Amino acid sequence: MKVIRGKGVFGAVAIGKIAFYKRRDAKVTREKSENPDKEKLRFEKAKQAAVSQLDSLYEKALREVGEANASIFEIHKMMLEDEDYNESVMNIIESQQVNAEYAAAVTADNFAEMFSSMDDEYMKARAVDVRDISNRVIRCLNGDEEFSDNSNGEFIICSDDLTPSETVTLDKDKVLAFVTKYGSSSSHTAILARTMNIPAVIGAGEELDESLDGKIAAVDGFTGIVYIDPDAETLHMLTEKQEEARRKKELLQSLKGKDNVTLDGARIDIFANISGTGDIGAALVNDAGGIGLFRSEFLYLESEDYPDEQVQFSAYKKVLESMAGKKVVIRTMDIGADKQIGYFGLDKEDNPALGYRAIRICLTRQDVFKTQLRALMRASVYGRLAIMFPMITSLDEVKEIKSILEEVKKELKSEGLEYSDNVEIGIMIETPAAAVISDILAPEVDFFSVGTNDLIQYTLAVDRQNPKLERFCNTHHEAVLRLIKYAAKSAHKHGKWIGICGELGADTELTEQWLKMGVDELSVSPPFVLEVRSRVREIDLTQSRE
Ligand code: PEP
Ligand code: MG
Numbered sequence: 001m002k003v004i005r006g007k008g009v010f011g012a013v014a015i016g017k018i019a020f021y022k023r024r025d026a027k028v029t030r031e032k033s034e035n036p037d038k039e040k041l042r043f044e045k046a047k048q049a050a051v052s053q054l055d056s057l058y059e060k061a062l063r064e065v066g067e068a069n070a071s072i073f074e075i076h077k078m079m080l081e082d083e084d085y086n087e088s089v090m091n092i093i094e095s096q097q098v099n100a101e102y103a104a105a106v107t108a109d110n111f112a113e114m115f116s117s118m119d120d121e122y123m124k125a126r127a128v129d130v131r132d133i134s135n136r137v138i139r140c141l142n143g144d145e146e147f148s149d150n151s152n153g154e155f156i157i158c159s160d161d162l163t164p165s166e167t168v169t170l171d172k173d174k175v176l177a178f179v180t181k182y183g184s185s186s187s188h189t190a191i192l193a194r195t196m197n198i199p200a201v202i203g204a205g206e207e208l209d210e211s212l213d214g215k216i217a218a219v220d221g222f223t224g225i226v227y228i229d230p231d232a233e234t235l236h237m238l239t240e241k242q243e244e245a246r247r248k249k250e251l252l253q254s255l256k257g258k259d260n261v262t263l264d265g266a267r268i269d270i271f272a273n274i275s276g277t278g279d280i281g282a283a284l285v286n287d288a289g290g291i292g293l294f295r296s297e298f299l300y301l302e303s304e305d306y307p308d309e310q311v312q313f314s315a316y317k318k319v320l321e322s323m324a325g326k327k328v329v330i331r332t333m334d335i336g337a338d339k340q341i342g343y344f345g346l347d348k349e350d351n352p353a354l355g356y357r358a359i360r361i362c363l364t365r366q367d368v369f370k371t372q373l374r375a376l377m378r379a380s381v382y383g384r385l386a387i388m389f390p391m392i393t394s395l396d397e398v399k400e401i402k403s404i405l406e407e408v409k410k411e412l413k414s415e416g417l418e419y420s421d422n423v424e425i426g427i428m429i430e431t432p433a434a435a436v437i438s439d440i441l442a443p444e445v446d447f448f449s450v451g452t453n454d455l456i457q458y459t460l461a462v463d464r465q466n467p468k469l470e471r472f473c474n475t476h477h478e479a480v481l482r483l484i485k486y487a488a489k490s491a492h493k494h495g496k497w498i499g500i501c502g503e504l505g506a507d508t509e510l511t512e513q514w515l516k517m518g519v520d521e522l523s524v525s526p527p528f529v530l531e532v533r534s535r536v537r538e539i540d541l542t543q544s545r546e
């Protein structure tokens with residue numbers, strides 16, 4: 001038996017045969033061409049074919065894995081239309097008098113190298129995408145069919161890392177687990193595995209190679225260990241774990257419709273985090289009591305230009321109507337840092353996480369901010385809306401936001417447009433500054449929501465994008481817990497509610513602590529709603545009061 005260690009990104013177990021993903025890299029040879037114009041025309045035609053393939057992939061992904069995951073194909077289309085990319089292909093055809101396939105392949109190499117050398121993890125990851133789109137164009141130039149998965153049986157898919165289009169073309173019913181050599185917790189493979197509820201191990205390293213193709217393996221997504229040719233004892237241990245996970249899943253289904261109440265009667269709301277209207281179904285299916293975080297920046301990330309008031313209004317209205325009177329907390333856009341958008345024209349920064357992001361952009365680009373606030377307020381009549389502001393560090397920011405919101409309300413009123421007077425206004429506690437002055441901020445707002453992902457990064461000085469720092473990132477660090485406890489105390493002292501919408505909200509090792517602190521709401525990814533409910537229902541606070 002061979003043991004390979006990586007990082008588990010979704011806790012589940014799978015046992016089965018390995019299929020090493022055979023990348024269909026397009027074959028390219030350099031050929032001289034006497035007629036560059038003909039090659040340019042071939043490239044244009046292939047590009048059009050690639051765009052129509054991307055449209056179909058988008059539709060398929062939308063049906064299978066939701067809008068947020070499908071949006072990558074819209075990004076691919078944008079990359080194909082990129083001026084620099086096209087110019088480079090045309091220049092190579094013209095100057096070297098070569099075939100279009102070769103020009104596209106060289107351009108892909110150059111752009112991928114440029115992306116890989118960037119410091120920003122998000123931009124680094126675009127190297128895979130530029131190769132992916134170029135391969136697609138080259139396959140179109142070669143007249144190759146689009147890949148379809150015709151294999152029989154179910155497999156553990158192993159690969160270096162999967163591109164978004166590779167993950168979408170895989171037949172999901174046949175995938176038992178994903179194991180990749182590289183990748184980070186936020187890679188497409190990891191996101192997809194979580195959406196599909198199957199085990200995934202990333203960063204398995206060089207030991208994961210093609211020689212493993214066809215071997216039997218057991219993947220433990222809880223520990224991140226992959227056992228190749230597992231012995232009887234290991235198989236027994238993992239089969240039991242698998243059985244336990246299955247029992248747990250069944251049990252969780254039986255919790256639908258039940259209260260989030262402890263044995264001694266303490267209650268907590270469990271809401272869902274969503275990235276767009278495409279995730280509403282998952283929130284409802286998993287019986288979320290509301291939406292605790294709608295990351296509205298995805299509306300901006302999915303657009304080629306600033307989404308206008310009407311587009312935003314429609315999205316917010318849809319969420320509010322679908323949740324039928326349940327609370328919906330919409331966070332104003334959190335752009336910047338790891339969420340860069342070309343049309344915002346943001347400067348390159350040495351430390352983007354400490355830079356121009358979120359509320360800082362909103363307060364200096366009030367035209368963009370006001371458009372979002374107008375859309376939100378107009379949608380407020382369709383349900384129970386709460387608006388939340390990210391990356392707050394000071395009282396002045398909160399006061400300024402409130403005065404801008406008042407201006408927006410005045411404008412709407414003068415235009416005869418309706419809005420609700422019952423919209424709650426809250427802030428995210430995701431900087432140590434906000435937590436430390438939470439007693440001063442609480443009187444100004446209706447609620448707090450703790451963004452533990454950023455609160456951890458800023459408190460422990462650990463870049464959340466850097467996979468090398470995982471061992472230094474103690475998510476249960478006393479400093480983080482004390483800040484949250486203090487924010488909860490401040491909120492309650494002023495009669496306000498407090499929720500947690502970062503990943504720590506779903507960490508069931510901490511559920512009891514949150515209850516003891518008096519946290520009122522936990523907002524988690526939809527698949528974790530029932531798991532957290534289950535944990536809440538087995539806690540007895542009378543047994544464990546501090
Ligand atoms: C957080 O920081 O915990 C949070 C919920 O916001 P995001 O992960 O979108 O930065
Ligand atoms: Mg955050």
